[in-house]
Amino acid sequence: MTLKKTLTIAGSDTSGGAGIQADLKTFQEHGTYGMNALTVIVTMDPENGWSHGIHPIALDTVDAQLKTAFSTGVDALKTGMLPTVDIIEMAGKAIADSGIRDVVIDPVMACKGEDEVLFPENVDAMIKYLLPNAKVVTPNLVEAGQLSGEGTLQTVEDMQAAAEKIHAHGAEFVVIKGGKQLKHDKAADLLFDGKKHYLLTSEKTDTSYNHGAGCTFAAAITANLANGQSVKDAVLNAKIFVATAIQHGWKLNEYVGPVMHGAASKFTKPEVEVTEL
Numbered sequence: 627m628t629l630k631k632t633l634t635i636a637g638s639d640t641s642g643g644a645g646i647q648a649d650l651k652t653f654q655e656h657g658t659y660g661m662n663a664l665t666v667i668v669t670m671d672p673e674n675g676w677s678h679g680i681h682p683i684a685l686d687t688v689d690a691q692l693k694t695a696f697s698t699g700v701d702a703l704k705t706g707m708l709p710t711v712d713i714i715e716m717a718g719k720a721i722a723d724s725g726i727r728d729v730v731i732d733p734v735m736a737c738k739g740e741d742e743v744l745f746p747e748n749v750d751a752m753i754k755y756l757l758p759n760a761k762v763v764t765p766n767l768v769e770a771g772q773l774s775g776e777g778t779l780q781t782v783e784d785m786q787a788a789a790e791k792i793h794a795h796g797a798e799f800v801v802i803k804g805g806k807q808l809k810h811d812k813a814a815d816l817l818f819d820g821k822k823h824y825l826l827t828s829e830k831t832d833t834s835y836n837h838g839a840g841c842t843f844a845a846a847i848t849a850n851l852a853n854g855q856s857v858k859d860a861v862l863n864a865k866i867f868v869a870t871a872i873q874h875g876w877k878l879n880e881y882v883g884p885v886m887h888g889a890a891s892k893f894t895k896p897e898v899e900v901t902e903l
């Protein structure tokens with residue numbers, strides 16, 4: 627038996643909830659074979675409020691990993707945290723050269739809980755090297771505001787305007803995650819296919835144990851694409867998967883609570899409604 631091959635080009639979250647750890651666990655849950663090219667190691671300082679340390683991987687080491695992974699014949703891939711302009715450029719060019727079509731770009735700019743956009747100069751590089759390769763791009767509200775140049779997004783209408791600008795940068799499908807900041811009574815995400823806007827909604831879960839939700843969502847989309855689903859089905863099923871993972875988020879320590887990546891195979895899944903706008 628062979629398995630679909632899924633690759634994540636992303637960072638290591640040493641605490642295990644986000645980054646490649648979230649991606650590989652999610653790939654496994656979807657029955658795909660997970661591989662990774664590591665771009666950065668993120669550590670957390672237990673003596674300083676769990677503040678994050680960012681340790682980029684040397685460029686030639688990233689290059690060697692990309693060559694390794696692509697030589698296996700990847701079916702679908704995602705990107706996550708790419709810490710420097712050089713790594714963004716290298717990953718973008720390698721993806722373009724690979725000819726792989728099922729490419730999910732998660733334009734990670736900051737970790738949840740850390741307010742600042744970590745690397746503002748990376749935004750232009752993402753627009754130039756990543757978005758033109760994206761079948762699906764999955765920014766949160768802050769990232770979508772940056773990529774679109776629309777600034778602070780607060781409403782579904784703001785998300786629609788931003789999605790159209792991001793689509794114009796070359797991403798085929800744009801998924802903007804509403805998250806907690808969105809002014810909406812549901813957990814709402816927007817899907818724009820270049821023509822139509824769809825709103826995906828589920829009941830909000832009142833929890834702060836949602837670390838890794840964004841990575842898990844993008845990884846689930848990637849695995850669903852590898853398994854042959856249409857983009858619309860891949861996004862809908864990924865939202866159901868991550869909503870279940872958030873419902874069962876748990877406390878790792880006093881600072882962080884990760885989603886439960888394996889929840890969807892064990893527990894009842896919430897309903898997600900799709901509305902054409």
Ligand code: PXL
Nearest residue numbers: 637638639644645668707737
């Ligand atoms: O959730 C964003 C994220 C992505 N990738 C890595 C991270 C984080 C946040 O902690 O550590 C490696």
